[in-house]
C-alpha cells in the first residue's frame with residue numbers, strides 16, 4: 001500500500017486503515033481496533049466527530065484559502081478565542097508543531113536582539129525533550145538520536161537536565177533569550193515536569209530577562225484536563241506552542257504569546273497556509289466542543305479510572321515501574337521494552353504507542369467512554385498475562 005513509493009521515515013504496522021468513528025478504527029479487512037493513540041494525541045474528539053465534519057463542510061463551501069494578505073472571520077475568531085481562554089495577548093498561526101516551535105525560537109532570538117545585552121541569543125532546552133524535526137526545532141530537541149545524522153545544527157543552544165533546578169540555575173545567564181520546556185515530555189517517555197521546577201524556571205527567566213516557552217504541542221488542548229497544560233501546572237509561560245489536538249485531526253498549529261514576547265514586525269515571519277479559513281473553522285469547532293461541553297471535566301474522571309486500574313497492574317506485575325503523566329496523557333513506565341507489548345496489543349485490537357524505549361503511552365480521544373477505557377485496559381492485561 002504505497003510502500004514502494006514512500007520514503008521510509010516510519011516503521012509502520014502491517015495494516016491499512018480506511019475508516020474511523022469515535023474511539024474505534026477499522027482496517028480494510030473490516031477488523032475493529034480500539035484507539036488509545038488518537039493519531040498521536042491529535043484526534044482529541046475521536047474520529048469523524050460531527051462538529052469537525054460540519055465545520056469542514058460549511059467552511060469548504062465558503063472559503064478554503066485566501067492567504068494572510070487579507071483578513072478572514074474564522075482566523076480572527078479563533079485568535080480571539082485562544083487569547084480569551086489564556087493569559088496571553090497575540091497569536092501566530094502555522095500548520096504543525098515543529099513550525100510552532102520554530103516561531104517561538106525566532107521570537108526568543110528577536111526578543112534577545114531587542115535588548116541592550118550583546119549576544120543575548122542562547123536558548124536553553126531540556127535533556128530528553130522533543131520539539132520537532134526541522135533544523136531549528138531539531139537543534140533544541142534534547143535527544144541525539146534525532147540529531148546525529150544532520151550535523152551541524154543551529155548554534156546557540158544550551159541544555160540542562162529536566163526537572164533539575166540547580167542545573168538550570170547554572171546554565172541560564174544574561175545571554176539566555178529563551179528557555180523551552182514541555183510541561184509533560186511526550187516522545188521522551190511521558191515524564192511530567194515538577195511544578196516547583198516550572199516555577200523556578202519562570203523566576204529565573206524573569207531574573208535574566210529571557211522568555212519562558214512551553215511546548216504544549218502534545219500535552220495541550222485538553223490532554224491534561226485544561227485547555228492549556230500550563231493551567232494544570234499553575235505556571236504561566238510567555239509563549240505557548242500548540243498543534244496536534246488543535247484541529248482535532250486537521251493540520252493547524254499556533255503560538256500564543258504575551259505582550260512582552262510579541263516582538264514580530266511585518267516581514268519577520270510568515271506562513272502561507274498558516275491560519276487558513278478551513279483550519280481555523282475546524283479548530284474553532286474543536287475548541288467549542290472542548291470548552292462548552294463536559295469533555296474537559298470528564299478527562300479528570302477518566303484519568304482516575306486509568307490510574308486506578310494501572311495501579312492494580314503495578315501490584316500484580318513486577319515489570320511495571322510507575323505511572324506518570326496527567327489527564328489523558330499517561331505513561332506506564334516499564335523495566336522492559338514497550339515495543340513487544342505494543343505489538344501484542346495491536347494483534348488483539350488495541351492501538352497503543354510507545355514513548356522512549358520503556359514507556360507505554362496512553363493518549364486516547366478525550367471523549368473516549370469509560371466502557372472503552374476498561375475494555376482497552378482488559379486487553380492490556382491479557383497482554384501482560386502472556387508475557
Ligand SMILES: *Cc1c(COP(=O)(O)O)cnc(C)c1O
Pocket residue numbers: 095096097098099101130131132133182186187215216217218219243244
Ligand atoms: C509532535 C510534537 C512536535 C512536532 O510536531 P509536528 O506537528 O510533528 O511537527 C513538537 N513538540 C512536541 C512536544 C510534540 O509532541
